[in-house]
Amino acid sequence: MRRKQLLSLFMLVVGVALLVAAMAVGGASSATKKPGSAEALKGGTLKLNENSEDFDYVDPGLAYRTDDWSMLYTVNLMLVNFPEKAGAAGSQLYPEAATSFPTVSKDGKTYTFHLRPGLKFSNGQPVTAAAYQRAWERNLSPKMGSPLGVNDQFQNVIVGADAFLNGKAQHISGISAKGLTLTFHLTKPNPTFVSYLSMQWFGAIPPSTPYTTHGLNTFASAGPYYIASRTPGRSTVLKRNPYYKGSRPANPDEIVFTPNVDVDQSLLQVKSGQSDLDIGGIPPTAAATLGTPNAAGSQFKVGPTSCINYMAMNTAKAPFNNVSLRKAVNWAIDRPAQLRLLGKYAGKRSDQILVPGIPGYKPFNIYAISGADVAKAKSVGGSAIASAPSVNVIHTNTASSTNRAQVVEFNLKQAGFKVTDNPVPGTTYYQNIQTKGTSYDLAMNGGWCADYFDPFDYINVLFDGRTIQQTNNVDWSFFNNAKFDKDMDAAASKSGAARAAAYGKLDQELMADYAPVVPYFISNDRFYVSKRVKNWIYSSYFGEPYYNALSVG
C-alpha cells in the first residue's frame, strides 16, 4: 500500500535552484528529445496488475494517490511536466503544453503562459487556456467536494480561490483564460508556483467537463493516452490518444489495469505472461527467488524509492523524553535483522532521515548500522535504562509487523529495557500514534516518502514541533524543540548549494543530538516484468516505471 497521502503545500517547494536549472538546461531540448525513440517499440496491449488495490479516483479533480497519479501521468497534458527519464534527469521540469516557462511579472504575482497551438483532446476538441482554468476550478469547486484534504493548500495561493471554494464566486477571479493565453494572479509571490502545475490535478480537461462529487470514470484528455473505459474494482483501460502529436512516448496501443489481484497470483501471472507487470510490486518473500535484479535481460527490476522507514519514539513522555535513552535505542536496534525480515532487496540500511537524491543528503554513520551494539547502547543509556518505565511497543497486528516487533523487543531487552508488546489493528494504529498525548513509546511502522525532492519535505514536515495538532499528526515523535525549529527555518530560507549544505547539517544534528526516531532503511520497489516488456524507465518519484514508455510491441 503505497499511498501518497500527504501533498502538503510545502511538497512543491522545489528549490528555486531546480527551476532555474530546468530553464538553463532548456526545456525545449528535453521536450523534443524522444526518449526511447524507435517505432519498433510501438504496439500491443500492456497488461498491468495492481495487487490488493484499485485507483480510488481517476478523475484528476479528485485523485491524489501515487497510483492514481502514475496512471494520470500517461493521460494528462501538463503545462509543465517531468520527462520520461530515469534518475535525476526525470525530475527536471520542461514546458509541455506551454511554449516555454511562464513570464513572471516584476512583483512576482502574475504568471502568464502561452499554449502551443494545435493541441487536441482525445475527443478532437482543441486544448485552450480554458482547459487549465477548468482543471483548477474542478479542484477547488465546492460542487466537487474535492480534493479532500488539499483545498487548504491552494485556496490562498491564487486570488479569488478562497471565495470560489466557499461558493461565493462562479469562477476563480485570479485565473484568466483568453484563447491560448493563460494568466494566474497570485496572492503573494511564490517561487514554487510553477512546480505546483506539474501535479496531476492540473492537467488539461475540456472546459465542458461537469462538476461531480463522485468523480468521472472516463473523460477526454490531451496526453498520450486517454481513459477509454473504467469499471471500478475491475479494470481501467487506456487507449492511445489519436490526436496526440507530442513527443512523449505512447508505445503500447492499449494499457489495461486490473486491480485487486492477489499479490502471489499476480507474480504467477507475470511469470506466465498473462500479465506484464504488477505496479504494486512483488511479494517480499519472492525477492530472493527472482535472480539478479536489473541485470541485462533480467525480468527482475529493483528501484530505490524516496522512502525512509523509521521507528518513532514518543518524546512527549517517559522514557523517551530522555534523549540518551533515544540514542541508546538507536544503538540497540539490529537494522540488518529488520531488513532481512522484509525479504531480499527490500532496501538499504540507513540511520538518517534524508535519502539519496534529496539535496543535502550525505551518508554518515552515527549509530550501529551493521547490527545491534548492545554494549554501546548500555553505556549511552546508562542507569536510566534500568529505571525507565516499560517501553510500550505499538505495531500493527499483521504477521510481518509482529515478527519485526519481536526482534525490536528482543533488541530492547538485550539493552536492558523493559518491554510491553502492543499489537493493534491497522485502523486503530494510526489513530493511536497520531493523537497528541498518546500512550505509545515506540511505533514500529513509520515511514516517509518524498512528495517532492526537497529536504524541507522530510525535515520540516516531520519534525517541526509547531505543527503539532490535537490529532492526525505526522510528527509521531511529538518532537518539539525550539532551537531545532529555528535551525529549520534558517535552512528553509536558503537556496541552492547553501540550502543543501544547511539541510545536510540539520539531518546530522537531528540524529546526533536529538534522535527522535530510529531510521533503519530506505526501501526499494521490487518489480517483475514479463519477458516481452522492453524499455524499462523507472521513476523514483512515482516509484513506478513510466507506463507510456514501456514497450510490449
Place this chain on the structure above:
Amino acid sequence: MTQFLIRRIFWAIFLFFVATIITYLIFWVIPADPAKLAAGRGATMQDVARVRHFLHLDEPIWEQYGRFVWNLIRHGSLGRSFVNRQSVDYTIGQDAPVTASLVFGAAVFWLSLSIPIGILSALRPRSVLDRVSMTFVLIGISAHPVWIGLILSYFVGYRLHLTPISGYCNFFPGTAGAQCEGPVQWAYHMILPWITFMVLFTALYVRLVRANVMETMSEDYVRTARAKGASQSRVMVQHVLRNSMLPVVTILGMDLGLALGGAIFTEGIFNLPGLGHEIINAYNNDDLPVITGVIVFSTICVITFNLIVDIAYGFLDPRIRPS
C-alpha cells in the same frame, strides 16, 4: 400461507434493522475515522473537519443511521462509498453476479459430487470407497481455501497452463472495456474458483449426506418397504433419498444465503470482483456505506433463501405443508 409470508416479511424487516444497527454501532465504537483516511495523512484539522462534514460524519450516529434508513426507503439508495464515492447500489449490482457465479456454480459441483459419494459411502460403510472418501472429507475440512487456491493456481494454472491463474470474465458480453467475456470464458475462468470454493462444502456435504442416508436407512419405514419386497434401488430412490435429502435442503439454503454475502477467501485469491472482495476492501478502508450495503444485501439473501427453503420444504415434506 399468506399469514406465513407476512410473518416472514416482518421477521425480515426486524433482522434488517438488527443487522444494520449493529453495523452502525460497531462502526461507532471502533476508533476509526474515515474522514481522516479520506483527508489523508498530515491533513490539517480544518481539512478533516471539511471532509467530515462532506461525509456527514459530523452528525450524531443516530442521525447518520436515520439518513441511511431514509435514503434506503425514500430513494432505494444505499449511499455512496466514502473511498471512491461510487454508488453502493451500483457496486453491489456489479459484485452480486460475480459472487452468484461462484456460489451457484460451485454448489452445482459440490452437490453433484457429494450426493452420490455420500450415498455410496452410506450404502457401504467401512468399505474402501467409504474410507477413501472420509479421508478426503477430513482433508477438505482441514484445508484452507487460500492454500487450496494458491496450490491449484500454481500447478493447474501456472505449471500446466490448463486454466487462467486468476481473473474474472462476465457471463453476458457487452461490458465496456472487458478483456474477456461470454459463457465460455466465464466458465474457463471460474473452474479453479469453483473447485477451491467447493472443496470444503463437498467435504461437509459428503458427511452430511452419508449421515442422513445412514440414519434414514435404519428408519422403520425403510424396513417396511423391504418387507413389501421392494428392490434395493426402489428402496433407495423412493424411500431413502427424499427423506434423507430434507435436512440437506435446509442446510443448503442456509449455506447459499450465507455464501452470497461473500466468499471472501476464494474471491480474494482469484481476484473475482464479488461481494467478499468488496467487503474486505471496504473494511480495510473503514468504508461504512459499502460495509452496510453488503450486509444489507447478505441479510436479504439469507432471509430469501430461508424463505425459499421453507417453501420448498412444504413441497418436499407433507408434514409441515401449510394447508
Place this chain on the structure above:
Amino acid sequence: MAALEVTDLSTSFRTDDGIVKAVSGVSFGLDEGRTLGVVGESGSGKSVTFLTVMGLVDPRSAQVGGSVKLHGQEMLGMSTSQLRQIRGSKIGMIFQDPMTSLNPVKTIGWQLEEAVLIHQDVTRKEARKQAIAILKEVEIPRADQRVDDYPHQFSGGMRQRVMIAMALINNPEILIADEPTTALDVTTQAQILRLMKRLQDEHKMAIVMITHDLGVVAELADDVIVMYGGRVVEQAKVDDLFAKPEMPYTWGLLGSLPRLNAAGGRLDQIPGQPPSLLNPPSGCPFHPRCEFVMNVCRQELPALDPSTQGLEHRFRCHLDEEARTRIWNAKKAALSAAETAA
C-alpha cells in the same frame, strides 16, 4: 405340510465388541391357517428370528444357519430377487410402531399401490382400486378419500390398520405381526386384534404373533413358543401352556400378567436382567435369574425335551417332573388366591 418349517435356525451378528448370538437353534413349525404366538422379553431373539425368516437381516453383518422352508421350499440361500418375490406377497409383515413404519412423505395410497405394483402386473389405476378396497376391508372410513392422505394425518390405530392393509394387499399365506399392538392404547389394541382375527378367517392365512403380552397370545394364538436368550425355552399348544407351564421362566411370565394379579397391585417381577447375547451365561441361559437354580443348570443347557404330557409340549428345564408339578401347583394356588381376593 407346514406352511413354514424352521429348523435349527441361528443368527449371529458381528459387532465391534464381538459376535452377538441373537438366535440359537430355534425350530418350530407353522401350519396353514393357524396362529403361532411368540412370547419373550425384549432381546429374547423373537423379532430377529422372523427378520431372518424374511431375509431382512443385513447380510454383511449377520451370520445365518439352519433351515427355513416355505411349503417345503428352502428360503435360506435364496437369491435376493427370489426373496423379494416372497416378501410382501407370500409373507406379509407388520411392525410394532405404526407411527414410524410408514414413509412420511408418500401418501397412504402410494404406499399401498407400491405393494401391489411390486408383485402384480397391473396398472396403477387397478392398484389404486385394490388399495381402496383393502382400506375398506381394514375398516378405514371414507377410504376412497383418505387414500390420498399422508400418514401424519392418521391416528396410531388407523396407521396400524393401514400397515395391516399393506401386508394383506397381496393375499399372503402368512402374516408376521411383530408386536402389532404394543404401541397402541388398550381400546385400539382390542379393535386391531379383532380385525386381525376376522381377516385371518376371511383370508385363511397363518399368523405369527410376536408379542411380550401373554394376554394377546391367550386371545389369538393356537400354538405358542416362549423364547429366552435367543433360544426356544418352551413350546406348546396354547391351552397346554396356560394349563401347565413347565419351566420357571414361563412361570415368571404368567406371574407377571396383570390380569392374573389385579388385586395385589404388585406384579410378580422376574428379578435380574435379560442375558447378554455377547457373553451368554453358561448352561441354562435362565439360570442366573432362576429361583430354583441347581448346579447342573450352571453347566449344562437343558435339552428341549418333550414332557410326559405329550410330544407337542416341549421345554428346557433340569427340574424333575415332581418338582415342576409341585412348584406350579403352589404358584397357581397363590395366583388364584390373589384373584379371588380381588
